[in-house]
Amino acid sequence: xxxxxxxxxxxxxxxxxxxxxxxxxxxxxxxxxxxxxxxxxxxxxxxxxxxxxxxxxxxxxxxxxxxxxxxxxxxxxxxxxxxxxxxxxxxxxxxxxxxxxxxxxxxxxxxxxxxxxxxxxxxxxxxxxxxxxxxxxxxxxxxxxxxxxxxxxxxxxxxxxxxxxxxxxxxxxxxxxxxxxxxxxxxxxxxxxxxxxxxxxxxx
Amino acid sequence: xxxxxxxxxxxxxxxxxxxxxxxxxxxxxxxxxxxxxxxxxxxxxxxxxxxxxxxxxxxxxxxxxxxxxxxxxxxxxxxxxxxxxxxxxxxxxxxxxxxxxxxxxxxxxxxxxxxxxxxxxxxxxxxxxxxxxxxxxxxxxxxxxxxxxxxxxxxxxxxxxxxxxxxxxxxxxxxxxxxxxxxxxxxxxxxxxxxxxxxxxxxx
Numbered sequence: 001x002x003x004x005x006x007x008x009x010x011x012x013x014x015x016x017x018x019x020x021x022x023x024x025x026x027x028x029x030x031x032x033x034x035x036x037x038x039x040x041x042x043x044x045x046x047x048x049x050x051x052x053x054x055x056x057x058x059x060x061x062x063x064x065x066x067x068x069x070x071x072x073x074x075x076x077x078x079x080x081x082x083x084x085x086x087x088x089x090x091x092x093x094x095x096x097x098x099x100x101x102x103x104x105x106x107x108x109x110x111x112x113x114x115x116x117x118x119x120x121x122x123x124x125x126x127x128x129x130x131x132x133x134x135x136x137x138x139x140x141x142x143x144x145x146x147x148x149x150x151x152x153x154x155x156x157x158x159x160x161x162x163x164x165x166x167x168x169x170x171x172x173x174x175x176x177x178x179x180x181x182x183x184x185x186x187x188x189x190x191x192x193x194x195x196x197x198x199x200x201x202x203x204x
Numbered sequence: 205x206x207x208x209x210x211x212x213x214x215x216x217x218x219x220x221x222x223x224x225x226x227x228x229x230x231x232x233x234x235x236x237x238x239x240x241x242x243x244x245x246x247x248x249x250x251x252x253x254x255x256x257x258x259x260x261x262x263x264x265x266x267x268x269x270x271x272x273x274x275x276x277x278x279x280x281x282x283x284x285x286x287x288x289x290x291x292x293x294x295x296x297x298x299x300x301x302x303x304x305x306x307x308x309x310x311x312x313x314x315x316x317x318x319x320x321x322x323x324x325x326x327x328x329x330x331x332x333x334x335x336x337x338x339x340x341x342x343x344x345x346x347x348x349x350x351x352x353x354x355x356x357x358x359x360x361x362x363x364x365x366x367x368x369x370x371x372x373x374x375x376x377x378x379x380x381x382x383x384x385x386x387x388x389x390x391x392x393x394x395x396x397x398x399x400x401x402x403x404x405x406x407x408x
Contacts, residue, residue, distance in 0.1 A: 157401045181388035197361045
């Protein structure tokens, strides 16, 4: 059944290992997907190809892209702009290709607002998952460490609530396996396939 | 993260192969689940064990069970009543066990009304999936055959709209693989896990 591709948004708190999990998906060929090429005002490094590694643009061009609504999300990092162009993502999705965005939580929130049909996956730190155990077996951590972790945990859980799936990054292999299952399941979700079935019988 | 088990409801049009797919899940040990034991007024056959194969009860007891709301759904077949008792299903789910119900579409509809948190999987006949192709390449089927299949297809798509997932039963192995992925994905869906995370930080 031909249908639109999935926009897969992989996010989570900083340091949770988003990049490592994405690399493992690529290396193990867990499932096929297309890359979204980012736009940046950073200068190309030796060997980087415009349109492949990044769309390299001037600050003026980047600001124009922002103003014209050409970017799903953007941010500034070490003096340079980075953003995700909307048009190529929409094109790949309409061709039935899945697109994977690995992105920070602020970026994911902006993507959610514009593309609510995306599949939003929150990578969860394993120590959040194990927090209960750690709290029960106090003594290994100081009270200050525990209180700080609790505060952070409440923050992480609040972030998680905006996502569709919470995948614990206990091992990269487990995380990849869950993400693979999510992709397979979403591809057979009724909300994603029923329109193409309906179209099929209406066209007669 | 301990959480409630999943109620998996496997249904679909008659003849689609629900029983075969369920047997394949059992035989390949695709994922662990508990059986729901049905209640029936049918007489036990040699070797059948009360409480294991069925709960064998009198017609009066069955009618009492209906009136007391003890059954999630029930129907009559060749003069006997068959029904799904609610209490054991609820108990298994609260113990974190997944429960699989293989059930006809009318039964599934009743389960949906009472247990909307269930995972409702619609097995789709492969010829529905291939209908478009068949319509394009008319000539192999008569116009009457095509019109009947179209009418049936519209009915099947209408049924499908009440479900969470539509799994094409093209091969039993493919169907089982998709159902396995659905189970894995649902177990990490935020709506199912976030309460236990929240409870964890609130309890401190």
